[in-house]
Amino acid sequence: MRFPALFEHLSKLAAIPPSEWERAELLGKEQTVDRKALFLRPGDASDRFSIVLQGVFRLVRVSARGGESVKAFRAEGDLLGAYSEMLQGKPSMTAIEALEPSRVLVFRAADLQALEQGHTCWVQLARSVAEKHFLLKEQREQEFLELSAEERLERFWEEHAHLHRRIPQRDVAAYLGITEVGLSRIVSRRRRQQAAASGASQ
Amino acid sequence: MRFPALFEHLSKLAAIPPSEWERAELLGKEQTVDRKALFLRPGDASDRFSIVLQGVFRLVRVSARGGESVKAFRAEGDLLGAYSEMLQGKPSMTAIEALEPSRVLVFRAADLQALEQGHTCWVQLARSVAEKHFLLKEQREQEFLELSAEERLERFWEEHAHLHRRIPQRDVAAYLGITEVGLSRIVSRRRRQQAAASGASQ
DNA sequence: ACGTCGCCTTAACCTGGGTTAACCAAGGTC
DNA sequence: GACCTTGGTTAACCCAGGTTAAGGCGACGT
Numbered sequence: 001m002r003f004p005a006l007f008e009h010l011s012k013l014a015a016i017p018p019s020e021w022e023r024a025e026l027l028g029k030e031q032t033v034d035r036k037a038l039f040l041r042p043g044d045a046s047d048r049f050s051i052v053l054q055g056v057f058r059l060v061r062v063s064a065r066g067g068e069s070v071k072a073f074r075a076e077g078d079l080l081g082a083y084s085e086m087l088q089g090k091p092s093m094t095a096i097e098a099l100e101p102s103r104v105l106v107f108r109a110a111d112l113q114a115l116e117q118g119h120t121c122w123v124q125l126a127r128s129v130a131e132k133h134f135l136l137k138e139q140r141e142q143e144f145l146e147l148s149a150e151e152r153l154e155r156f157w158e159e160h161a162h163l164h165r166r167i168p169q170r171d172v173a174a175y176l177g178i179t180e181v182g183l184s185r186i187v188s189r190r191r192r193q194q195a196a197a198s199g200a201s202q
Numbered sequence: 203m204r205f206p207a208l209f210e211h212l213s214k215l216a217a218i219p220p221s222e223w224e225r226a227e228l229l230g231k232e233q234t235v236d237r238k239a240l241f242l243r244p245g246d247a248s249d250r251f252s253i254v255l256q257g258v259f260r261l262v263r264v265s266a267r268g269g270e271s272v273k274a275f276r277a278e279g280d281l282l283g284a285y286s287e288m289l290q291g292k293p294s295m296t297a298i299e300a301l302e303p304s305r306v307l308v309f310r311a312a313d314l315q316a317l318e319q320g321h322t323c324w325v326q327l328a329r330s331v332a333e334k335h336f337l338l339k340e341q342r343e344q345e346f347l348e349l350s351a352e353e354r355l356e357r358f359w360e361e362h363a364h365l366h367r368r369i370p371q372r373d374v375a376a377y378l379g380i381t382e383v384g385l386s387r388i389v390s391r392r393r394r395q396q397a398a399a400s401g402a403s404q
Numbered sequence: 405a406c407g408t409c410g411c412c413t414t415a416a417c418c419t420g421g422g423t424t425a426a427c428c429a430a431g432g433t434c
Numbered sequence: 435g436a437c438c439t440t441g442g443t444t445a446a447c448c449c450a451g452g453t454t455a456a457g458g459c460g461a462c463g464t
Contacts, residue, residue: 131289134339138273138286140339148450148451181412372442380422381421387420
């Protein structure tokens with residue numbers, strides 16, 4: 001088994017027999033991605049997907065007006081790809097950029113479909129992945145509906161504590177749907193309030 | 203076949219043999235829901251799901267602060283239920299309210315699981331449903347990230363033209379993440395602009 | 405040591421939409 | 435007919451966050 005940590009990680013989503021995993025592992029090709037390099041760019045075919053072995057990525061959507069918004073971050077163990085475009089068989093509208101020197105394990109979508117024929121655990125995995133992605137997006141929807149930017153920021157760091165100091169603030173802003181300037185303002189406001197509170201209590 | 207229109211509707215998601223559909227139909231119980239009645243309330247078990255035969259529903263999430271936000275509307279042919287809570291095996295955190303006198307076809311989640319054992323088309327359907335829900339939520343995420351309330355309103359009516367005049371404006375507002383007052387302002391602003399534009403061109 | 409590039413901060417000003425509250429029209433109900 | 439609701443509108447005021455523009459500062463390459 002080349003990637004036992006990965007096996008363990010995926011086992012949380014579906015019961016994959018080790019023998020199946022060992023077959024699957026062989027289909028993946030390791031690849032390194034330089035910091036700031038685009039692992040996927042808009043217009044590319046969405047016929048591959050990957051798993052992050054090391055590093056952090058951001059998934060960026062460039063809007064018609066030229067603004068960038070960040071759909072998600074991906075780190076060790078996460079799936080990496082233009083998931084929704086793959087589901088729709090469309091070319092990618094998403095750019096994927098490495099924020100650190102990274103390594104990924106690349107699979108061809110067609111290979112996964114072949115695996116699905118051989119063992120139902122892969123179908124179950126695909127379903128779990130779809131459901132998990134849905135739950136994450138729904139949570140995000142709810143945050144946009146109910147929370148202010150400041151509250152969304154707080155939630156973000158609760159959910160992404162493991163990425164602390166690994167993603168630049170401007171990308172966090174683009175993920176929260178606010179500007180770099182707005183985020184900086186919120187952060188410094190909170191800093192001041194915390195300082196005032198701890199000063200007052202002493 | 204009791205519900206041929208429904209069969210046709212679901213066939214867009216997965217290839218269901220008519221014989222399977224006829225077995226499934228028998229498991230559903232028809233139920234009427236009065237206008238303004240809660241078909242599901244927060245705290246209820248999420249062990250049933252339904253299909254709308256007639257009418258319109260809104261899925262409401264009541265936030266901690268008491269504010270209401272609308273997660274979705276459901277009309278003829280749509281699935282109706284606390285989907286994400288069902289996936290997580292949690293009781294519903296969502297209220298489902300009929301906006302019109304409505305009729306639904308109710309299934310027990312356990313019955314669907316039994317069907318899945320008998321024919322893989324139901325597994326495929328479950329997967330398609332998850333993927334479709336994901337795509338919708340991702341689109342909504344993107345709208346929150348990139349669009350103003352006014353632009354979201356415009357998109358909303360493009361996507362939901364079939365619900366025109368069937369949902370009250372306040373619910374549209376709660377769906378867009380703005381207040382009733384804010385929406386009214388946007389609507390009247392657009393009315394004025396249109397009037398000015400058409401007046402000028404004549 | 406020196407520019408400069410990338411990322412962050414701060415300040416000044418502006419605006420979309422929140423909040424509150426008054427008001428209206430259309431149905432129901434007595 | 436007098437009176438509620440229920441859903442929508444409008445106005446006055448307020449504030450979070452957008453926009454623009456000007457630094458700050460550490461990490462570089464030379």
